[in-house]
Amino acid sequence: MASIPIPMDPIPNPEEISVGASGWNPTGRDSHGCAGHSMDLPHSYVLPECPLTAAAQLELSSEMIKSLRNGGAHLDFRTREGMTALHKAVRCRNHAALLTLLDLGASPDYKDSRGLTPLYHSAMVGGDPYCCELLLHDHARLGCVDENGWQEIHQACRYGHVQHLEHLLFYGADMTAQNASGNTALHICALYNQENIPWWNLGDLGTGTQWVR
Numbered sequence: 001m002a003s004i005p006i007p008m009d010p011i012p013n014p015e016e017i018s019v020g021a022s023g024w025n026p027t028g029r030d031s032h033g034c035a036g037h038s039m040d041l042p043h044s045y046v047l048p049e050c051p052l053t054a055a056a057q058l059e060l061s062s063e064m065i066k067s068l069r070n071g072g073a074h075l076d077f078r079t080r081e082g083m084t085a086l087h088k089a090v091r092c093r094n095h096a097a098l099l100t101l102l103d104l105g106a107s108p109d110y111k112d113s114r115g116l117t118p119l120y121h122s123a124m125v126g127g128d129p130y131c132c133e134l135l136l137h138d139h140a141r142l143g144c145v146d147e148n149g150w151q152e153i154h155q156a157c158r159y160g161h162v163q164h165l166e167h168l169l170f171y172g173a174d175m176t177a178q179n180a181s182g183n184t185a186l187h188i189c190a191l192y193n194q195e196n197i198p199w200w201n202l203g204d205l206g207t208g209t210q211w212v213r
Contacts, residue, residue, distance in 0.1 A: 048079060048081070049079055050073075050079060051068055051073065052065065052068050052069075052074075052075070052077060052085045053077075053079050053084070053085045053087075053088045054088075055068060055085070055097070056085040056086070056088040056092070056094065056097045056098075056101065057088050057089070057092045057094065057097075058094075058097070060096070061094075061096075061097050062097065062099075062100040065085075065097060065100050065101060065104070066100065066104070069104050075101060075104055075105060075106040075107075076106060076107050078110070078112070081112065081113055082112040082114070083112045083113075084106065084107075084110045084112075085097075085101055085106065086098065086102075086106050086107075086108060086110065087110075087112055087118050087121055089101060089118075089131075090119075090121045090122045090125070090131050090135070091121055091125055093125065093127030093128045093131060094131075095128050095130045095131045095134060098131050098134055098135075102134060102135075102138050108135045108139070108140035108141075109140060109141050114146065114147070115144070115145075115147075116144060116146060117140065117141065117144045118140070119132065119135045119136070119140040119141075119142070119144065119152055120144040120151075120152050120155065122135060122164065123161065123168065124155040124159065126159055126161040126164065129163035132163075132164045132167045132168070136167055136170075142168065142172060142173050142174075143174065143177070148180050148181075149178070149180030149181070150179045151173070151177050151179075152164075152168055152173060153165065153168050153173045153175065153185045154177070154179055154183075154185050154188050156185075157186075157189045157192075157194055157197055158188050158192055160192075160194045160196060160197060162196060162197060162198070165185075165197060
């Protein structure tokens, strides 16, 4: 028996999502200013990204990001999941997009819906440590705390991101900070068997190395 085709709503062309009767919409906001809805799409279409956050996840997207900014895109605009373009660039380990956004004036301290900063995400996802260094060089605040009391330094130790840890310590991360369970970053290393993590005396950074075993 031949199958009967089921009619479906047309899927919007991504190139048309931010273009409407009022012209190009570089933020992808709806009439209420919310990210994720295009002004000219049916309400059932919920878009997870705005153009700028989508561009931040692409390779070689610096010129695209600049064009969106020149077109009026808000650098610190958040998606429905609460992430800015900086969050997205960090999670994709896209240091070129991250550098462009910071140069354009994006804030390194905006928090997502969980209260986490781009620096926290960088310590968690790892990858190119240059992303972490860029954020710290741009005066990103240290000591972001999640719902379990974990800070950036805990996450770097949890996942064995040695170079991220080095950057965090160099810029002043608190080695003695405790999470909700009372564990310091050193405890996290022991709990997750991260034996490759070197530790320095915070009072004399870089002179004496103690290895967790």
